[in-house]
Amino acid sequence: MPLRQFSKVLVANRGEIAIRAFRAAHELESSTVAVYPWEDRHSSHRIKADEAYEIGEEGHPVKAYLNVDEIISVAKDSGAEAIYPGYGFLSENPELARACEREGIAFVGPTADVLDMTGNKATAIHNAKEAGLPTLGDTPATDDFDELERLADESDMPYPLFVKAVAGGGGRGMRLIPSRDKLRELCETASNEAKTAFGDPTVFLEQAVVNPKHIEVQILADGQGNVAHLFERDCSVQRRHQKVVELAPAPSLTPEQREAICTDAVNFAQHINYRGAGTVEFLVDEDGNHVFIEMNPRVQVEHTVTEEITDIDIVRAQLQIAAGASLPEIGLTQDTISFHGAAMQCRITTEDPANDFRPDTGYITAYRSPGGSGIRLDGGTATGAEVTGHFDSLLVKLTCRGRDFSSAVHRARRALDEFRIRGVATNIRFLRGVLDNPDFRAGNFTTSFIADHPDLLTTKPYANRADKIMRYLGNVTVNKPNGERATTLNPADKLPTLNTSAPLPEGSRDRLLKLGPEKFAQDLRQRRGVAVTDTTFRDAHQSLLATRVRTNDLVAAAGHVARTTPQLLSVEAWGGATYDVAMRFLKEDPWARLDRLRQAMPNVCIQMLLRGRNTVGYTPYPETVTKAFVKEAAASGVDIFRIFDALNDVSQMKAAIDAVRETGTAVAEVAMSYAGNVADPNEKLYTLDYYMNLAHTIVDAGAHILAIKDMAGLLRPEAARMLVTALRKEFDLPIHIHTHDTAGGSLATYMAAWEARADAIDGASAPMAGTTSQPSLSAIVAATANTKYDTGLDLAAVSALEPYWEGVRSVYAPFDKGLAAPTGRVYNHEIPGGQLTNLRAQATALGLEHNFEQIEDAYAAADKMLGHLVKVTPSSKVVGDLALQLVGAGIDPADFAANPNDYDIPDSVIGFLNGELGTPPGGWPEPFRTQALKGREKTPEITPVSAEDEDHLNGSSEDRRNTLNRLLFPGPAADFDTHRNEYGEVSRLSTNQFFFGLYPNEEQKIQLAKGIDLIVQLQSISEPDARGVRTVMCFLNGELRPVFVRDESVEADVNPAEKADRSNPGHVAAPYAGNVTVTVNEGDTIHAGDKIAVIEAMKMEASITAPVDGTIERIISDGTFHVDGGDLVVVIS
DSSP: OOOOOOEHHHHHHHHHHHHHHHHHHHHOOOOOOOOOOOOTTTOOHHHHSSEEESOOTOHHHHHTTTTHHHHHHHHHHHSSSSEEEOSSTTOHHHHHHHHHHHHHHHEESSSSHHHHHSSHHHHHHHHHHHHTOOOOOOOOOSSEEEEEEEEHHOOOEEEEEEEEESOOOOTTTTEEEOSSSGGGHHHHHHHHHHHHHSSSSOEEEEEEOSEEEEEEEEEEEEEEOOOOEEEEEEEEEEEEEEEEEEEOTTTTHHHHHHHHHHHHHHHHHHHTTTTTEEEEEEEOOOOOOOOEEEESOOOOOTHEEEEHHHHHOOOHHHHHHHEEEETTGGGGOGGOOOOOOOOEEEEESSSEGGTEEEEEOOEOEEEOOSOOOOOEEEEEOOOTEOOSSSSOOEEEEEEEEEESSHHHHHHHHHHHOEEEEESSSSHHHHHHHHHHOOHHHOOOOOTTTHOGGGGGGGOOOOOHHEEEEHHHHHHHHHOOOOOSSSSSOOOGGSSSSTTSOOOOOHHHHHHHHHHHHHHHHHHHSSSSEEEEEEEEIIIHHHHSTTOOOOOHHHHHHHHHHHOOOOOOOOOEETHHHHHHHHHOOOOOOHHHHHHHHHHHHHSEEEEEEEGGGGGOOOOOOHHHHHHHHHHHHHHHHHEEEEEEETTOOHHHHHHHHHHHHHHHHSSSEEEEEEOSOOTTTTOSOHHHHHHHHHHHHHHHHHHSSEEOOOOOSSOOHHHHHHHHHHHHHHHHHOOEEEEETTSSSSHHHHHHHTTTTEEEEEEEEEGGGGGSSSBBBBHHHHHHHHSSOOOOOOOHHHHTHHHHHHHHHTTTGGGGOSSSOOOTTTHHHHHHHHHHHHHHHHHHHHGGGGGGGHHHHHHHHHHHHHHHHOOOTTTTHHHHHHHHHHHHHOOOOOHHHHOOGSSSOHHHHHHHHHHTTTTOTTTTTTHHHHHHHHTTOOOOOOOOOOOHHHHHHSSSSSHHHHHHHHHOOOOOOOOOHHHHHHOOOOOSSSSSHHHHHBBBOOOEEEETTTTEEEEEEEEEEEOTTTTTTTEEEEEEEEEEOOOOOOOEOOOOOOOOOOOOOOTTTEEOOOOSSEEEEEEEEOEEEEEEEOOOEEEEEEEEEEEEEEESSEEEEEEOOEEEEEETTTBBBEEEE
């Protein structure tokens, strides 16, 4: 006779166990019914069922699954013959079993009386004793905490103790109490958690076994006197008493121990006349003795490992037994049940092990699962699914089988590697650490395994490179921080073809390595013709493109420079503003730029701009910082250091000069910053005598090369002739001229200089030359060709790179704020080249782009007020800040000069007047300075360096670089680290991708690493939701990937929650998403470590404690309120 089957089964559960039950029911040809609350309407179990009905009240999703009356109502209305409870929720609730009995609906599980008994752990222990099972000491159950304290004190049970909820399971409502002083607090926590999870706050105390193994036996019973065990599982690897990894069979049990423990489990089930599937749970001590702890009258999460080694479908058997079948009728008798091989289950959860297993919430933006032989997955999630804080954090159960324990472990390890889950944190890396642990692989693990191996909790998180890059691209695509792209051109397509197999030609660096710095400088002085430094790689793009050119675009041309123009004296490629801009705007490590340029140009000298003792920073540091910076830069690839000071103070340059000379490998090129006009007989300050005296001081300080640094293009031909002639008569050092072509006549200046026997000049590739940049390289090469000043450079080779740089400039067009044509007004305002470009961008922001001469005039007036300065970073910034203040506030410069204390004054100006940059060449402007500093006086201080930082400066190269970044630019360095943690290594993106994001219908390739590429195509951008968030849909490697981006241009309809300030120790943040109840009142005095709130998430409860002593100043909300991780909960003052 065929066995009776249910025609329709309602599953009173959700997620993967609901889907598991649907599958078993489908095999038995039963139709299925799902229930779900409004918050769970997108759960996959809803669409897996034949029918699905919404239950509960919006805002209370967990209560919906605990509502017996409503579930019974749905079962009756849908015609379900049976209700399957799964695990959790109502699975151990006798009221559901009784309600089913009243309504004539089969309950797939034991009788209500058995649920009453097993659900109360105290009565379960009593029955275990009657059945002859060994048990632990315990106390009566109660929800009275005073009574619990009394029972504990009167008991002879030693600590540690367990407090356990009488209802439920899964580790909820359970805490280990290490000592008497923690008794009440942990009892309250366990009781509250039990009430939340199971609706019953009753708990009891139980003797704890130290370092036990947790072994459970799978039972099937038909209620007709037939009981069989399906052998045991080892569930010892746990955290907070919730199982993490489960094994079958237990690898550490002897056959005799297995027989004894399984026999006890069968005896207990027979004693209570059990029906259905259940597990009898034991602790096994270090001597192999087992004691009964509880019975779970339901199927367990980990039942899959037993199914894999016995080939028995436990859920199917449950349904058949509930329909009236006996074990023999479904072919399950003890003599026919055996196991083979081994299996293990890993629970993949949305928890962060490094953060105390903090549950994470959000949308799954990518989901790729493993497969292949011996791999089983039980889950119900997919890309796009939302993980909320309402339910358990389980995503999917991974069950792997093998011929033995070792092969099962290796298969599970491989499967974990195949998972790709993005959008939410997971415990996968933690699980990999568990499986890699030698103790685990040897079978040496107990319930304290995780506690005994804290290194498992600090494993390095996944790089999530694709996820991070996609979030960055999504943000740029939506918010367009740099506007729209100007071109789709790839400049690299314009590079000439190179024979890279040929040996590199000898270049200037080869000579430097062979001769050393001193003889290299002498060789430069003795060479025929004029030497050239290519500034395209630094000052040219700083002057024209706001220093925005990325490393990729520099390195792309660097190899061509090395092979086609090795005659260059140097390539200026590093230092100055490029250092902080790399971190601040380009999100690149400046040291990595230097490394890559050195690798690409091993034969040509790399030159950098060094701001004296300030190195590349703006404030003075102890000489230890200067020495460490120069040492690291020289070791990393800088050959020539162009050293200057904003006020031509050689004492501020001396430490840098000494540091360069101490390297023994690098050249100290020391610059006189040029201002004024030495050819003008009316020049009173910056005269020929001024520069000659300055040059004497520089030479005496140890310069290898003497430089004239003309930042604004003020050096006129006659002035150049006079100055170089006088220097050449006095000194035999090489003379190197740097200028800007702002007025358009700098090539004439260069001709006058080389005719006066200057040794070297600076130029830039023609598309990056002119106006605020340097004169054109091709013009310089052509002008000297066939003369005794010939540069030795090949005009064709120089010109061949011009299409590339023209393409680069077109890509960076949104940052190109340079002059449309030369301007002679520079001789009046004396604004340096790069600053003139930047001020034009600032004028646009102020609405003065059509009246820029107002800013120019204000700059000249500010310079006059401040004493007619040498204007180079950072002194030029002082003048510029004051000029913008005058124009922006509409202040008459004459009135400001007469009454400075009547106005707000920029911080940089106050710092300058206080002497932070040193003393200006013309002395202090009085009485302006005294009036401006009234009430604002401050003694300049050298920024101190801690002993720890000094150790880092003397440590490894990596430590030194990181410390220098942080010391010189603490804000940009911190922002750069934050950006890299948030978005990964964005330097690998193309320039158009980095600045402008993605465009529809364009397939983009993004290299994450050698041989690892992402193929990305933008599909659509949604309208903003109530929070102002847009969904950016992309194909990523052929799969749809959503990216959620806050549109900063849209005003959200929902007020964002107030976030805690991480830098404020009195701001208490929610550790993760959940529901918070504050347990203190405003005005309460609290101490660090005191509990101030309780957070409940994913059916778990945890305390939020005070980080500092103080008084409760503000509570964000009354009652119980929902939070996301990082939201502000309480303010302590």
